[in-house]
Amino acid sequence: MEAISDKELEAKSQVLVIGPYSTGKTTFIRYLLGRDFNNMNIGPEPTTDSFTVLVHGDEDRSVAGNSFTRITSLPYSGLLQFGTGFLRRLTASISPSPFLEHITLVDTPGALTGEAHQHRRSYSFPVVARWFADRSDLIVLIFDAHKLDISDELRDVMEGLVEHQDKVRIVLNKADQIERAHLMRVYGALMWTMGTIFPNPEVVRVYVGSFWDRPLKYTAHARLFERDQTALLGELAALPKESATRKMDAIMARVKRLKAHVCVLGHIRAQAYKDELLEDLGGVFEEVRLKHGLHEADLPDVAKFGAVLRALDVADLPALRPATLQQLDDVVDVEFPRVSAAT
Template sequence: MVREGRSLEVTPTWSVATVTTVMVFNGPDERSIPGNTIVVQADMPYSGLTTFGSAFLSKFECSQMPHPLLEHITFVDTPGVLSGEKQRTQRSYDFTGVTSWFAAKCDLILLLFDPHKLDISDEFKRVIGSLRGHDDKIRVVLNKADQVDTQQLMRVYGALMWSLGKVLNTPEVNRVYISSFNDKPINEAAAGPLGKDLFEKEQDDLLSDLKDIPKKACDCRINEFVKRARAAKIHAFIISHLKKEMPAMMGKAKTQQRLIDNLADEFAKSSEGTASTSWRFSERRAV
């Protein structure tokens, strides 16, 4: 699948960075659809993106093309994560909010790293934080692994796992794919014969995960429905508790402010004495 149409810019540090969120999906012909157009199409489920304003929609593009793989899968390529001062000066929209919106609706999330850029910036931490609640969808990809030799790759892998361990905050180990995912042959001079065999197997595993997405689509929809139902139930318990705490006549403003200032304690109180065992109040952080 090769097609031109991605917007690139050369930053002051002479690194090429993607500045547009690109969605690739199947269609009868090859064409690009601007973000402002796609969000108003009734047959497309992207009207919710209008909440992020024209600043985002001008940086959002849909690329339509005929391809067998795209008949069952839609890809969304987000811009590269910025570091340093660029985090504040070059984002004109809520990037973390956009990421969270797509994460709630997708089936698989790929976090891409390369051996020469393992640092996790503040913006990347916020992005990963916005994925909380979707840990089962996250996969980590160490790309361009054939640019370093075996000894360096071991060090890079260890450094990556250490960095991820500080920001993912999950007891489970995330799946990490190690390979070079491009249209060029693997650099066997650096990787060696064992590395080449490993990279090819990792590529096959990732492709297998992608091919399994349509097969698991029904289960994923049910899973998302259960998540939303549980969140709605938690919300109902909280609202019911807060309503009971409010006075009938006088002192409403002071009581309301007190409840707001002590929400964490009120959350805990609202879970006490409930007969329901079908939900875990520990998930209140997602509300």
């Protein structure tokens, strides 16, 4: 769990746009901006092999990733950890679009099919996407209603978004290009696929429409398209007002996970029999959860935790101190309500 920097807390709302290539991601962003932007490439084949962060500025210009991540007034220095291979595929597009005055957009490479992504990428797309997702207020997954395609790479990315399901929105784009009956089948297939990835796919909001300025080809669902486009634009417009609350919720979730982690480590240190505990680590977690009134979702991943624990000396683990638990409880029960009342 990476630290949250002051710049990240002070940052504008951020929207991450993800999807297969040629689904209209870049066109969707152009639709939101109401204008073209630097590094905008639109085509039927993979045209965007870079992450593009769209930020507000007085004039259209581009900034290379290596320079962009070193601008101290922006919250992107954490991207330096992904190395030169990624930074060469990162660009900032400065635009005077009014939409960007309060919201930052992140355009991503189109997810590739087959094994192409294993050889073409000089970085881990799912890992970088997760970094942006952790810091985004909304994650928009765009699919082409005309050719629903979820590649292995895209599935890997989406599986990394499971804990952010509340922030995920799905756009079924180019929906006017197919007839009514076909659209219903595509929608059903999309929801079935979401059910294999997200634990509660029925709560993921789906917007159906064609996010461009062209006339509709099939108009049977014109009212639905108009309603969903208005609803999505309204949700985006509300993000800046809700950003502070989202960030506070994210920090509170971290505090609760930290408390769970501290309780588990303290329990294991007190037992001093690591090998026996590793045999039933799930049982240990449940014992700690019941003892301290923890939520199951706040506990560490059993497999990952066990793999790290095997390499550690139990004597080096921190002891569980009541004062530490009290401090963490005070953050949740006292400090957060106080801050919330003041905002």
